[in-house]
Amino acid sequence: MRRLLLSMLGAASLLVASTISAQASIPAAYQLSGIQHIYQGWNNCGPATLTMGLSFFTDEELSQNPAAAWLKPNPEDKNVSPWQIIEYVNNQLNSGVRALLRQGGSVELLKTLIANDFPVLVEAGFDPPNDDQGWMGHYLLVSGYDDAQQLFTTQDSFEGPNYTYDYAYFDDYWRHFNRLYIPLYTPDREAELMAILGEDADEIANWNHALATARAEATANPNDPFNWFNLGTNFVALQDFASASVAFDQARSVGGGLPFRMLWYQFGPYEAYLNIGRYGDVIALATAALNDGGGQYVEETFYYAALARDGMGERDRAILNLDGTIAFNPNFTPAREAREAILNR
Template identity: 35%
Template sequence: MSRDRTGCAFGRHAHLAAPGIALLLLLSQTACGIAFARPNPTPTATATATATSTPTPTPTCTATATASPTSTPTATTTPTPTLTPTNTPPPDVVLLSPMSHEYQDWNNCAPISTAMVLSYYGIQKGQYEVAAALRPYKDDKHVEADEVIAYLRGYGLEAGLYVNGTPERLEALVGAGVPVLIQTWLNDRPTGHYRVIRGYDRNAGVFVLNDSYYGPKVTLTFAALERVWAPFNHRYIPVYPPERADEVCRILGEDCHSESMYRRAAAAARAWIERSPNDPYAWFSLGDDLLALGDAAGALEAYGRAAQIGLPEHMLWYRFGPFEAHLALGQYEEVLSLSEPILAGLPSIEELHIFRARAYEGLGQTDMAREEYRLAFLYHPSYPPAVEGLQRLGAELPPTPTITPTRTPKPSSG
């Protein structure tokens, strides 16, 4: 599964030379678009639609599954009505209900978005409870998609990370009663952010989102969504009960199968480049797609072109493709040189420590690899890649740092 992460990054566009994909991107300290406890729920960003009406739920879509947790405290579940069949065209207006909403604390867009999706399936969790599992270290600036997916599966739900999404695909999923997590910029600034697509109104030309930064039932035009969604290769995570897997696969069509999806995505990225040859996101998306198809050299070439055109200076907070491509090609020194200035500004990115550990293993420097795995564990206690790496290299696991609990305000619902 492709790995992705969403935190936040405020910054100017840096025009970067790319000898060997030298994406020297410096980082800021703010993530998930939150620097204060509770923002004004009325969006002021340019990515927000002007429509103010909330779509009428047609129909009210709720889930039929009873989810059961496997490790975290017992979930509360409630029986729900039958879902709309997927073999009929989705209605013009849909709002998935009920769904809780909570404004995010520092860096908590991913935990809250996860909690909001869980609430639709009758599982009530506060952001701090979810954050304790997804980002126990308070200064962890992001959560990867695969971590969110694993957490959701722990409650008996199914989810997957897909790319090359379209408004029509989102409508089809939501119209069938399937909420969708998406990864976007917060607004026109390059600030990574999770959101939940919970509805749409074709007549008004808007999607309806639960947004931990802006508020519940926020509307976003299709064009505004495209501006903030495209930089993440149109990634999306549908969440559904396992018994609906075949139905969701029918909605996804060819994209239900990873290789087919990435081939289609690569073709779409090339068409995007034809239309906009100087769009760095088009090139970066092509790099991700080629990497997933096993073409690491082609991926690095695409990443390098994206860097030459100019990427947000914090891009590698969110997208790890260049590191994975260098590792795949045995370019271990490139992994170390690319990650070093980033970690100098923000040492708590556990994924970069994992990439560095693997690079040191490739160089035969086992002691350095153990140290990088140890750092990854300290910044994200019990992080599976860190645990696996330490155990494989015969190192003891460090003591798990004590996590200070934080309050969980009662979420609103609607």
């Protein structure tokens, strides 16, 4: 185990910052204009934040309800995953707006995107001191920055309009979600966006860049579970499931372990353990989520349990779990595809 951990961390020195071609010319402060702030409905930070981003591209007043109706048909649903936002914007809407998902962002990259009039959604950890609910995930729309004050301006569906976070605080909590970011753009500006992203325009290069960042941070602070979790997330994306499993094991054991809500939002441990045959661990994690006060309202809990049951040869239980997943969210296409694959075997 120790040898594998050292091998996983040994490439930290290879970390190379992504190319940001427009960075040198950005102003010291910039604010996007024309964004409609929307306070979120129940469990609705994803649809509300996305709708705020879409409002940048229109003068019409928008409602969060259409996005919520597709992204989370059950209002109790605790999570909207980034891939669902991409699917909704790019394939369900007819708005002329596109969305792109990338990982391993940076403060400088966010500033560059904003200065070039690209609104950006991020997902981050959220644990406001004045609202004692414990750690959770939260989407933010980044709409401005100010270097003199070291502040990002966000449209926060929970805290309110033009809500500011200092760069260091923002980056630390953004790290909890592998610094994922979703720029919104119109097709005529796609080449401009890709030029700003540089090497990160390529998805595999982007995952490798995020992996290098996670390696460096796990090396610098091996007692932080989020660093190990990010390492696992990136290994899963690159299909190195054995290394991902080791990283997730570390994330669950160091520094007091992960917040109990972690698997409401990020599902890399399920993916890693499934792909190396650790079906019992998947069932154990899903069972814990079902009993933690909210995981029963996350369709992925049932979906990954179904895949584990299928791997264990329990076909009928797998189908039952997939039927429950589809009933909870009919738009969760991975469950439909998995069910069809099992029935056609």
